[in-house]
Amino acid sequence: MCKMKTGMKKMSREKRDNIIGYSLIAPSLILLIAIGIVPILITVSYSFQYRVLTDPLNTHFVGFENYITLFKSETFLEVLRNTAVFTVLSMVFQLIVGFAGALLMNGAKRFVGIIRTAVLIPWAIPGIIIAYMFSFMFNDQLGVMNQLFQTANIISSPVAWLTDRTWAMVVVVLADTWKQFPYIALMLLAGLQTIPKELYESAAVDGAGRISKFFRITLPNLKGVILIILLFRTMGAIRIFDIIFGITGGGPANSTATLLYQAYKYLFGDMNFGLGSALSTIITILILACSIIYIKVLKTDD
Amino acid sequence: MKMKKVLSVLLSTAMAVSLAAGCGNSDKEEGSSADSSKGAGASDISGEVTFVSGNDQTGALDEMIAAFNEEYPNVTIDHQLLPGNSDDVKKSLMTSLAAGDSEPDVFECDIIWVSQFAAAGWLLDVTDNLEAKADEYLAGPLSTCYFGDKAYAYPNYTDVGLLYYRSDLVDTPPATWDELVEMSKEHIGKDGIDYGYIFQMFQGEPTSCNMLEFIKQNGGTDLVDGKFAMNNSNTIESLEFVNSLIDDGISPEGVLSHKPDDSRAIFEEGKALFMRNWTYAYANANADTSKVKGNVGVTALPVGPSGTESSGTLGGWNFAINANTENEAASVAFAEFMSSYDAQKISTMVRSTFPTAAKVYEDEDVLTDKPYLADVRSAADNAKPRPQVRDYSAISSVFQVYFHKALTKELGYEDAMEQMDTELNAALEKMK
Numbered sequence: 001m002c003k004m005k006t007g008m009k010k011m012s013r014e015k016r017d018n019i020i021g022y023s024l025i026a027p028s029l030i031l032l033i034a035i036g037i038v039p040i041l042i043t044v045s046y047s048f049q050y051r052v053l054t055d056p057l058n059t060h061f062v063g064f065e066n067y068i069t070l071f072k073s074e075t076f077l078e079v080l081r082n083t084a085v086f087t088v089l090s091m092v093f094q095l096i097v098g099f100a101g102a103l104l105m106n107g108a109k110r111f112v113g114i115i116r117t118a119v120l121i122p123w124a125i126p127g128i129i130i131a132y133m134f135s136f137m138f139n140d141q142l143g144v145m146n147q148l149f150q151t152a153n154i155i156s157s158p159v160a161w162l163t164d165r166t167w168a169m170v171v172v173v174l175a176d177t178w179k180q181f182p183y184i185a186l187m188l189l190a191g192l193q194t195i196p197k198e199l200y201e202s203a204a205v206d207g208a209g210r211i212s213k214f215f216r217i218t219l220p221n222l223k224g225v226i227l228i229i230l231l232f233r234t235m236g237a238i239r240i241f242d243i244i245f246g247i248t249g250g251g252p253a254n255s256t257a258t259l260l261y262q263a264y265k266y267l268f269g270d271m272n273f274g275l276g277s278a279l280s281t282i283i284t285i286l287i288l289a290c291s292i293i294y295i296k297v298l299k300t301d302d
Numbered sequence: 303m304k305m306k307k308v309l310s311v312l313l314s315t316a317m318a319v320s321l322a323a324g325c326g327n328s329d330k331e332e333g334s335s336a337d338s339s340k341g342a343g344a345s346d347i348s349g350e351v352t353f354v355s356g357n358d359q360t361g362a363l364d365e366m367i368a369a370f371n372e373e374y375p376n377v378t379i380d381h382q383l384l385p386g387n388s389d390d391v392k393k394s395l396m397t398s399l400a401a402g403d404s405e406p407d408v409f410e411c412d413i414i415w416v417s418q419f420a421a422a423g424w425l426l427d428v429t430d431n432l433e434a435k436a437d438e439y440l441a442g443p444l445s446t447c448y449f450g451d452k453a454y455a456y457p458n459y460t461d462v463g464l465l466y467y468r469s470d471l472v473d474t475p476p477a478t479w480d481e482l483v484e485m486s487k488e489h490i491g492k493d494g495i496d497y498g499y500i501f502q503m504f505q506g507e508p509t510s511c512n513m514l515e516f517i518k519q520n521g522g523t524d525l526v527d528g529k530f531a532m533n534n535s536n537t538i539e540s541l542e543f544v545n546s547l548i549d550d551g552i553s554p555e556g557v558l559s560h561k562p563d564d565s566r567a568i569f570e571e572g573k574a575l576f577m578r579n580w581t582y583a584y585a586n587a588n589a590d591t592s593k594v595k596g597n598v599g600v601t602a603l604p605v606g607p608s609g610t611e612s613s614g615t616l617g618g619w620n621f622a623i624n625a626n627t628e629n630e631a632a633s634v635a636f637a638e639f640m641s642s643y644d645a646q647k648i649s650t651m652v653r654s655t656f657p658t659a660a661k662v663y664e665d666e667d668v669l670t671d672k673p674y675l676a677d678v679r680s681a682a683d684n685a686k687p688r689p690q691v692r693d694y695s696a697i698s699s700v701f702q703v704y705f706h707k708a709l710t711k712e713l714g715y716e717d718a719m720e721q722m723d724t725e726l727n728a729a730l731e732k733m734k
Binding site: 053054056057140141142160161165248251252253254265268269271272 | 396400418423505506554555556558568573693695696699706707709710712733
């Protein structure tokens with residue numbers, strides 16, 4: 001102990017600070033490398049192998065064969081298209097609902113705490129539970145939605161929501177929207193509260209209406225927040241899994257199967273770790289690309 | 303960042319599992335013969351056997367184990383129950399088997415795992431032992447113990463797609479598709495009946511099982527002589543029939559999203575005249591929670607216009623032995639006993655399973671307690687297994703997608719079946 005102290009004294013202050021700094025971040029860095037970087041590298045290496053769990057003695061290097069198989073298969077195009085549709089739809093739905101929620105919370109004068117807590121509830125429920133809730137609500141025979149719509153005379157006979165390509169997609173988007181809008185609403189709310197009240201007051205003096213205030217003051221001031229939301233939600237939507245798994249299982253006719261769901265099917269359904277890893281690698285690259293684009297956009301905006 | 307973490311957790315799990323697979327099993331060649339138990343007296347066999355099963359709340363397995371111990375007092379059975387559904391159980395088992403663990407020694411094995419596990423070299427070859435008793439079992443279930451011409455498991459209990467009908471409304475159940483349609487049309491709109499026939503076409507294993515049934519009822523086939531050639535009139539006629547059921551309102555549009563429990567709910571509400579379901583639905587339909595309690599009949603599925611015999615998809619469970627077991631004699635003795643008439647009788651009486659040993663169907667006690675077994679014997683006899691290939695799940699994934707594409711009319715029937723054949727044969731090629 002004593003020796004170390006004298007030793008430390010001899011070092012320059014800067015060096016000592018560095019050592020302390022490194023040793024403080026070391027545990028989290030090691031953890032991050034162990035559970036973040038290493039598995040990604042291993043996945044990439046698997047993606048170049050024939051590696052089927054039930055055929056363990058036959059594992060060998062195959063170059064880009066898994067990728068070629070993927071790019072040639074119609075399934076890949078199909079799940080890519082489904083993922084794109086899901087991502088765009090869910091983003092639009094979530095921004096609209098999120099905005100409504102944020103404006104509501106921002107305008108609330110009483111029960112602020114209760115409203116904010118209530119809005120957060122869906123976000124705290126695990127995705128798989130939400131998935132089963134929605135699959136039950138939209139069940140053609142027992143679902144509450146058919147009953148509600150029939151009582152309200154919107155539909156005359158029960159609709160089989162989950163057997164129709166379009167409706168099935170709408171239902172999974174709705175479920176995801178319900179889960180994610182609180183997060184977006186809260187981010188927007190934080191953004192809203194940073195907008196100086198004076199802006200609205202002077203706009204009011206100039207005779208601006210509600211709508212023009214929203215488009216000329218609120219939206220431009222929230223641009224940064226919206227971009228961040230887009231960034232996170234794109235990444236979230238690309239890796240959508242639990243909602244799909246619980247509601248449609250990718251059906252009808254694969255119309256709601258997404259990239260990660262397909263990767264799961266390859267990995268844990270077919271036990272084909274080579275093909276599954278190749279698809280996982282593609283997903284990782286897609287998300288990296290998305291983040292780079294968004295970060296670029298965000299930077300020029302500053 | 304968030305995504306990366308999630309992905310990496312997922313992948314690290316994947317990695318751990320497959321690393322284990324990589325190093326397992328290199329030291330033992332597949333299928334060492336298991337005839338060491340022959341000739342040894344019951345009291346000569348001793349040791350401990352670890353037995354893994356799915357959840358059993360009825361206590362039937364404990365009774366079966368107790369009966370085993372009466373005969374083999376020197377063998378201790380360490381019975382472990384795994385929670386969750388069949389897929390969860392499979393994942394737990396695969397972790398041990400792929401790592402080359404000597405435990406569990408014996409386990410309950412879903413019939414669709416047998417080929418996969420046997421091909422990986424994880425199961426003990428029991429061909430000689432089983433063949434000596436082959437005539438004691440029903441042919442369908444017995445065939446599920448085989449991979450190629452070797453046997454790797456003992457029959458446990460069977461499951462098969464059956465036709466459930468409302469015995470209060472229908473005297474003689476339909477034997478053909480035409481009769482089914484006719485009777486349905488007659489009853490829809492009366493006595494609270496909304497639908498004639500309900501089945502399960504959720505994109506997943508239900509679609510594979512149900513559609514293969516329709517096809518085989520109509521004289522079609524799946525895997526013949528190592529090739530799939532399903533783009534034929536038998537298959538197309540079956541697809542047309544299923545869609546005509548939906549179009550004519552005999553089946554609800556929602557069948558394409560239904561799983562077995564969805565069908566059960568409709569049937570138990572008294573809204574359907576006929577239902578295709580697994581054997582488990584019988585006990586549920588006659589429970590106090592069911593509105594049709596006591597009015598449920600069960601029989602073999604009807605036959606299509608181009609078919610000659612009823613065919614249900616075969617499900618069910620076997621007993622398999624770990625190839626790396628350290629106590630082969632005791633493990634074989636245990637698996638053999640659990641598959642025997644005595645043990646199956648307990649299982650049938652206590653947990654209402656459908657036996658695979660023919661004698662149980664003729665047992666007085668059993669028939670008094672479970673009279674319906676006499677009606678389903680022929681269905682169990684004629685049931686057909688799903689394709690027995692090394693990697694059935696890869697085949698099933700193809701079935702699910704293309705059957706669904708045809709049924710939702712996204713692709714023409716012939717186009718869908720042609721593409722399906724191509725993909726099935728390509729998948730098959732990869733398994734060689």
